[in-house]
Amino acid sequence: MVRDLDPNNIVLSISGLTKKFGSKTAVAGVDIDVPLGSFYGIVGPNGAGKTTTLSMVTGLLRPDGGSITVLDQDVWRDPAAAKRLIGVLPDRLRLFDRLTGRQLLYYSGTLRGLDAQTVSRRSDDLAVAFGLEDALGRLVADYSAGMTKKIALACAMIHSPRILVLDEPFESVDPVSAANVVEILQKYVAGGGTVVLSSHSMDMIQRVCDRVAIIVEGRVLSKGTVDQVREGGTLEQRFVELAGGRKSAEGMEWLLSSSD
Numbered sequence: 001m002v003r004d005l006d007p008n009n010i011v012l013s014i015s016g017l018t019k020k021f022g023s024k025t026a027v028a029g030v031d032i033d034v035p036l037g038s039f040y041g042i043v044g045p046n047g048a049g050k051t052t053t054l055s056m057v058t059g060l061l062r063p064d065g066g067s068i069t070v071l072d073q074d075v076w077r078d079p080a081a082a083k084r085l086i087g088v089l090p091d092r093l094r095l096f097d098r099l100t101g102r103q104l105l106y107y108s109g110t111l112r113g114l115d116a117q118t119v120s121r122r123s124d125d126l127a128v129a130f131g132l133e134d135a136l137g138r139l140v141a142d143y144s145a146g147m148t149k150k151i152a153l154a155c156a157m158i159h160s161p162r163i164l165v166l167d168e169p170f171e172s173v174d175p176v177s178a179a180n181v182v183e184i185l186q187k188y189v190a191g192g193g194t195v196v197l198s199s200h201s202m203d204m205i206q207r208v209c210d211r212v213a214i215i216v217e218g219r220v221l222s223k224g225t226v227d228q229v230r231e232g233g234t235l236e237q238r239f240v241e242l243a244g245g246r247k248s249a250e251g252m253e254w255l256l257s258s259s260d
């Protein structure tokens, strides 16, 4: 699905981004421009640097080099101002799970400056949209993995951010709920929002995103519209090609030998 986006209207600009952990280079000079109104997918093999990149974009992890601007706001010069514009679903969810779903939404909303009445109204809307109406009164610690993902996503959206940055939003989410989440995100984009998400589901990215970047070993090896990146094949084929192909199971014969 490619919509007519203005390539000059960039809502998120990542430029020359780098990050090392000790001697390990996790992000080695990433440049990505996300046009307003796009549904942008970030894909890459395990350990490619997706989470590290998204954590720096959302002001959670300080970069070693490079710059990130959200609607002309430098994320690292004024993190508080930038964070007001961004809704974040982090990868490793560390939620205050001794709160109920409703309390967690209240906390997220008031932290972003909303008044109690607005939070309450939006919490009800989000609960219906995510199918969590019956769960709002229960502790988040007792939620399933998919429900936890959904309440975290609802918390990311409650302050109606201009851009949503979502690390693996579909992980652990059942197919019906995933379709539901996609629909919510598509409505958000149709209303003027922008979504950047990482996912391992090539099929999902190919279906819902209009743009994609493939990151391997901390570098962007391909980016553009999904059609430009997949070059006539499927996104999964292109991904496997760029990620270095599949590993064989040679040398694993012991796994099939009987141990008696």
Ligand SMILES: Nc1ncnc2c1ncn2[C@@H]1O[C@H](COP(=O)(O)OP(=O)(O)OP(=O)(O)O)[C@@H](O)[C@H]1O
Pocket (backbone or CB within 6 Å): 021, 024, 025, 026, 044, 045, 046, 047, 048, 049, 050, 051, 052, 053
């Ligand atoms: N806090 C950290 N300390 C040390 N190394 C780290 C840290 N965070 C990430 N790394 C390393 O940086 C590299 C990139 O990790 P990252 O989590 O960004 O990958 P990813 O693309 O999100 O992977 P996945 O698809 O498995 O979630 C990996 O080699 C990882 O081991």
